[in-house]
Amino acid sequence: MPYVTVKMLEGRSDDQKRALVEKVTEAVSETTGAPKEKVTVFIEEMSKNHYGVAGVRASDQ
Secondary structure, three states, X not given: OOEEEEEEEOOOOHHHHHHHHHHHHHHHHHHHXXXXXXXXXXXXXXXXXXXXXXOEEHHHO
């Protein structure tokens, strides 16, 4: 029973998240042999002011 967590910045549409879950499920099922019904995908969205690279928050760019 594979569990996959995708962490990303907020701002994607429901359609984009739906497509992401579908594609990740397909990839995990194909590479591990697990049935799609057993693949669980979690999406964790982060606020842009809670994430930074090189000392700069994403919300400040």
